[in-house]
Amino acid sequence: MSAISLPPESYLNAFFFFLFGLAFGSFLNVCIYRLPRGMSLMPSSACPNCGSGIKPYDNVPVFGWLFLRGRCRNCKRPISPRYVVVELLTGVLFVVSFLTFGLSAEAIKYCVFSFLIVGLIFTDADLKLLPDAMTLPGMGLGLLFSLFITISGAAWVGNHAAGFLDALPFELRWRAASFLAAVLGAAFGSFTIWGIGELYKLVRGVEGMGFGDVKLMAMVGAFLGVKLTLLTLLLGSMLGSIAGMFALLSVLAKRLKRYRASSKGRRKAWTSAQLVLRRYEMPFGVFLGSMALFSSYFGERIMNWYLGFYQ
Numbered sequence: 001m002s003a004i005s006l007p008p009e010s011y012l013n014a015f016f017f018f019l020f021g022l023a024f025g026s027f028l029n030v031c032i033y034r035l036p037r038g039m040s041l042m043p044s045s046a047c048p049n050c051g052s053g054i055k056p057y058d059n060v061p062v063f064g065w066l067f068l069r070g071r072c073r074n075c076k077r078p079i080s081p082r083y084v085v086v087e088l089l090t091g092v093l094f095v096v097s098f099l100t101f102g103l104s105a106e107a108i109k110y111c112v113f114s115f116l117i118v119g120l121i122f123t124d125a126d127l128k129l130l131p132d133a134m135t136l137p138g139m140g141l142g143l144l145f146s147l148f149i150t151i152s153g154a155a156w157v158g159n160h161a162a163g164f165l166d167a168l169p170f171e172l173r174w175r176a177a178s179f180l181a182a183v184l185g186a187a188f189g190s191f192t193i194w195g196i197g198e199l200y201k202l203v204r205g206v207e208g209m210g211f212g213d214v215k216l217m218a219m220v221g222a223f224l225g226v227k228l229t230l231l232t233l234l235l236g237s238m239l240g241s242i243a244g245m246f247a248l249l250s251v252l253a254k255r256l257k258r259y260r261a262s263s264k265g266r267r268k269a270w271t272s273a274q275l276v277l278r279r280y281e282m283p284f285g286v287f288l289g290s291m292a293l294f295s296s297y298f299g300e301r302i303m304n305w306y307l308g309f310y311q
């Protein structure tokens, strides 16, 4: 990204993308709080503590929070800085979409994708939930976008389903190929994560992956196609393993300190750490979601660089 060489109007566009991101991030905060709790998105924002409505002038993204010094105007209870983080993150991702894909329908598609993924990352981190109210419409949107923007894998489908596609009117061929590639991506993502979940259950003896993760990966597949979904799964599993290792080591370190260094104590610490880890629930949605975002903006470059070694 060579931001230095941007023409002046691009800075203005980037700024507008940022403002839109902040506004959508503000709405996303409402979704993150209400959707997993089965609450309606209407009426507008209210303080989660005292329930008093938030005044429109206090509801301005980021500035409202800063102006109130992170406290509710009515009950003075602190409002989590997470609200600001979600707004800024959405704003930044909207700008990244613009810088990566220009002023295009594709940029809009990735804004929508970022919006959904940030929402899911935070509901998973918060409540270990990936609400159907986000993943299912998300999958639908991914499939819908594929009719207007060719996704990766469409060319492959075009080659392998030529007989079927040739029967269609010319204008519909690329759309059908792209749509099939999105369906293939959704199927690949959901079946693979389901398989990984079964494997995880076999190895650890506990349920690690929920059906929410399966629907999340169906959505990711519909937006990104097979190739980038595979990258998401690889990076997500890697991140999950690293996080699991850190969790084990940190518990082990604490237990070792408690039981001192006798060999009997060490064995006890190890058993205890394993027990704690068994109960530790991995936020897989957080890992998969963040790696899906990473893949959508940097995936193509990474894949090309990696595949370059084999040419």
Ligand SMILES: [Zn+2]
Residues within 6 Å of the ligand: 047, 048, 049, 050, 051, 052, 072, 073, 074, 075, 076, 077
């Ligand atoms: Zn309040």
